[in-house]
Amino acid sequence: MRTSIATVCLSGTLDQKLLAARAAGFDGVEIFEPDLVSSPLAPEAIRARADELGLSLDLYQPFRDFEGVGPELLELNLRRAEAKFALMNRLGIETMLLCSNVATARSGDEQLAASQLRLLGDAAGRFGVRVAYEALAWGRFVDGYETAARVVRLADHERIGLCLDSFHILSKGHNPEAIETIPADGIFFVQMADAPLLTLDVLSWSRHHRLFPGEGGFDLGRFMAHLVRTGYDGPVSLEVFNDTFRQTDPRATAVDARRSLRWLEHVTAEALGVGAGGRAARMSATALPSAEPAIDVNYVELRTAEPAELRVLLRQLGFRSHGSHRSKAVELWSHGDVRIVLGAPDSELQPTVAGIGLSVNDPSTAVQRATALFAPEVPRQQDAADEPLVGVRAPDGSEVFFGADGEDAPAWVDEFGIPDGDDPRLLERVDHINLAQPWQHFDAAVLFFRSVLDLHPEPSIDVAAPVGLVRSQVLRSTDGIVRVALNLVPSGSSEKDAILPQHIAFATSDALAVARTARERGFVPLQIPENYYDDLSARYQLDPLLLGELRELNVMFDRDESGEFLHFYTHPVGTVFLEVVERRDGYTGYGALNAPVRLAAQYQRPRTSDQRVPA
Known part of the structure; x- marks a missing residue:
């Protein structure tokens, strides 16, 4: 399992976050845009720093409020996207996260959204990058991963795929079983988060109460088992918005985060059982040594x-x-x-x-x-x-x-x-x-x-x-x-x-x-x-x-x-x-x-x- 962590999970400067991720043993990181914008390091210097530390830069995020808009705003959105694609080239990042529109969409027509994503894919192709489309749980029209998957399928563009986020799926009570119907090459990125089981509006729940896997109440082993059966073998990343994590020592938090992914790999192996079923799994999920029950x-x-x-x-x-x-x-x-x-x-x-x-x-x-x-x-x-x-x-x-x-x-x-x-x-x-x-x-x-x-x-x-x-x-x-x-x-x-x-x-x-x-x-x-x-x-x-x-x-x-x-x-x-x-x-x-x-x-x-x- 290739492991990654979003810089939003950690406190400190961008350089401190990279150091903490490397010390904890992560393979890569997602660059959260505010961390880049506030960094004194040039994009080329950040890329060199990640190379020096042996970290891959897996995702640039987030890009917001693109699809479902009128022609004039679409033109502005494409211009904005091309500027981000050029920045990604400087960083050496190949994938951008696109969140479903929550503010400016005026139509829920899936054909319209797909045609606009197709134009975005053409622009991404000119820069040699790709776009992972994610359904936010509070999206204006697209708020579920199955809807996002239909839009991506309609767009039918090699540069447009899905980002699956466990929080957005499980917080809405959506059944993750249909993940197994998505072709592996259509899943560009996966983000994992746990959470306490709360009765709260989803936006507040997401922004303040996400947790690392194993710290909350979601059945993440089952979620991951469905993912593994698709044949997906890309990064499994942590995107956790949590008020506490952003105030604590980044190295200690990164170690806890890495522990959570090792636990997640273990419960995934348990959920898969002896036979994985479905398509051939390409991602390894190794169980931990057996727990020794206390006498x-x-x-x-x-x-x-x-x-x-x-x-x-x-x-x-x-x-x-x-x-x-x-x-x-x-x-x-x-x-x-x-x-x-x-x-x-x-x-x-x-x-x-x-x-x-x-x-x-x-x-x-x-x-x-x-x-x-x-x-x-x-x-x-x-x-x-x-x-x-x-x-x-x-x-x-x-x-x-x-x-x-x-x-x-x-x-x-x-x-x-x-x-x-x-x-x-x-x-x-x-x-x-x-x-x-x-x-x-x-x-x-x-x-x-x-x-x-x-x-x-x-x-x-x-x-x-x-x-x-x-x-x-x-x-x-x-x-x-x-x-x-x-x-x-x-x-x-x-x-x-x-x-x-x-x-x-x-x-x-x-x-x-x-x-x-x-x-x-x-x-x-x-x-x-x-x-x-x-x-x-x-x-x-x-x-x-x-x-x-x-x-x-x-x-x-x-x-x-x-x-x-x-x-x-x-x-x-x-x-x-x-x-x-x-x-x-x-x-x-x-x-x-x-x-x-x-x-x-x-x-x-x-x-x-x-x-x-x-x-």
Whole structure:
């Protein structure tokens, strides 16, 4: 698969965009006209720079509002087009993108549009270039790819072909199956974009909310399978208008973009299956190494500047200390099969939940998949006697490590001391890990966990917090062993004022028993207002004894058609807190209705000495 990216996807100057595309491993770029117009480099210098970097210049775009016009405007449009064709010659670009007319077309007659495209094709031929006609989803008369294909077929000109854009096709709900009826030599260019599934006017959706493949809700594997079956073997490019991407480091964005195309190639191979069918495929679509399903979450690493307070919390929840590692400045705490590695941060910018350790059957295969998706390996200092662990870094700087499973416990546990005290075994496993994501990493994190760990995204929700809306996106493995909740910190919130929704949730079969035994050890939970329990009583017909115990222990409750959910929280220690959850009768949610109450309680705690709000 030949890969390309539109310069509109990246921040910075045109030269910085070219450098970022090359560093990420793209084969070529689309030149977005405003990037050229604002560049101090002459077209010849841009062409030379791309040659120096080994990048092809695949497309010049966009050319707008050409067809369906009257004779006078047509003449002006042809003159304008010839100026762009001459510019393309200077750049060494062979293909121009023509968007369907959204403003000046006065007729939807397809024969008229075809005749005018034929004249454009004649002009393009004089310059040795060609035109890829794209149906914009908000085009005045041509707003679907099948209509555009008819117009191109009527034009019947070797210099006029189609550009297929996944956003314009899928955002309108058009079936991409008919792509297979288009001759491969009639498809001049392909642009890919994903998007969240929104109810929004298509223009606003397109201009502000496109995403890289794998970050949204479109079925792009199926789309690409139809394309491959045509025999198309040209560039597969990314054209993503997104407010966040245009503000972030271009190199990091380009790496995320390249990861998205590698994931797209993988899901395309899966969609094609063993036999591609249709015409002979000329584009290769290679699957990634198999995802290694996690046997369990064997540890979570926390790095905090306040370890003493966190040690107290762990002890109150029944964790036992194994002491420090024999050669590293970290310590191990365990409760049954739940393990917390505790260390100090290397910098203020380091994530609090710094690492996740997964037990897998074949760690090397897991890392091969991750590195094939451009995830950087984490350098790890280890002695000869240390159990080998291999890991990769997520976009926000947190780490995912893979290790072999042990019969009773992972072998690396022996690198710490013998645990003190008795093991109450009230906690059973890590239920989910909740990671706060800065605004610039959220979408990239969705793609990372989806592609590297083969986690499946659930519908995102927005949760009201005192400092704004917190967007929450859960990704989980098919068997539910790994659950990661990504929470987007509200924009404009400072670390001091924002509630950073970063925590670890531990599963138990008896949350009330854990809460009671923790209280006997001096545990003070996050205080939940009396108003919450009054509302709980109104919403559910709870046994008065149960309601009283929930109220006394500050345990929250939820119920849906699948079952019931009991959970309680510790108070925050810096930017991390802990949660204990009990799922009854197959409950699969996370107590979403309780989240605003929890966020308000966390926001309230440092601002008042009296935690309980009187009824």
